[in-house]
Structure formats: structure tokens, C-alpha cells
Amino acid sequence: MKLFTVITVIVSGIGYAGWQSRHLITGPELTIASQPQVVQSGRVIMLSGVAENVTSLTLNGRPIMTDRAGNFTEGIVLENGYSVVSLDARDRFGREVHWETPVVYVEETSVATLSK
Structure with a gap:
């Protein structure tokens, strides 16, 4: 019985x-x-997700915060034309994960119709 307990x-x-x-x-x-x-036709986009096992999280080089569960939501103001949105996460051992996606901002143009 003692052997079983020790093994367990x-x-x-x-x-x-x-x-x-x-x-x-x-x-x-x-x-x-x-x-x-x-x-994208809107100037501001929202990026949200979950970061696990991280000590550092940056969005386009800017540090962002997560809640206790690792959730994050951040707004990004787009430049005219082509942009790259990049997200970098690092753990306490220096290991990194990189995610990026291209985004093209196209300004909405309203077409005015003239009537006689």
C-alpha cells in the first residue's frame, strides 16, 4: 500500500x-x-485578438496592453494608400512571434450628380 501511494x-x-x-x-x-x-474605406480600423504567454506586445512598434486573459483591442489610423500592420509578441525567454498584413486605404469619394 505504501509503494502504491509513493508511486501515485x-x-x-x-x-x-x-x-x-x-x-x-x-x-x-x-x-x-x-x-x-x-x-479599407475607413481611416480607422480595429485589431483585436488574444496574446498568450507574452511579456511584450507591440503594434507597429508601439507597446499595447492586454487584459489578464490576454485579450487586446487597438485602433489603427491608416495612412493614405498602402500600409503594413504588424504585431510582435515576445515571451520572457526572448522568443518572438511576428504577424503582419497589408492594408490599403482608399478614400471614399462621393459622386455628385448635377441635375438641370
């Missing part, structure tokens, strides 16, 4: 250590919830 405790300890080390093994993870369309 050892196996449980190894299992628990393996489960807790999953963050060390996987590194930083980014999940983008709202992928922007390539062609």
Missing part, C-alpha cells in the same frame, strides 16, 4: 510539472480575432 505521488508530481511546463515549451502565441480586409 511521483507520477502525479511528474504529470503536474509537465502540465505547468507547457508554457515554456509552446512560447508566445497570437490569435487574431478580427483580421482586417486588405482594402
Whole structure:
């Protein structure tokens, strides 16, 4: 009976250590919830998602914050024409994940109709 208890405790300890080390093994993870369309007619777009196992998160080189669950939502003001939206995440061991997407801002033009 004592041997069974000792083996159970050892196996449980190894299992628990393996489960807790999953963050060390996987590194930083980014999940983008709202992928922007390539062609945009609005000047401001919102980018949201979840960052897991990160200590640093930047959007176009600017640090952004997450809540305790890793959720983030940030607005991006687009320049005229072609832009690249990039998101970089880093964990405490220096491992990095990079995500980027091109975006083209096309200003909406209203067509005026003249009537006689």
C-alpha cells in the first residue's frame, strides 16, 4: 500500500510539472480575432485578438496592453494608400512571434450628380 501511494505521488508530481511546463515549451502565441480586409474605406480600423504567454506586445512598434486573459483591442489610423500592420509578441525567454498584413486605404469619394 505504501509503494502504491509513493508511486501515485511521483507520477502525479511528474504529470503536474509537465502540465505547468507547457508554457515554456509552446512560447508566445497570437490569435487574431478580427483580421482586417486588405482594402479599407475607413481611416480607422480595429485589431483585436488574444496574446498568450507574452511579456511584450507591440503594434507597429508601439507597446499595447492586454487584459489578464490576454485579450487586446487597438485602433489603427491608416495612412493614405498602402500600409503594413504588424504585431510582435515576445515571451520572457526572448522568443518572438511576428504577424503582419497589408492594408490599403482608399478614400471614399462621393459622386455628385448635377441635375438641370
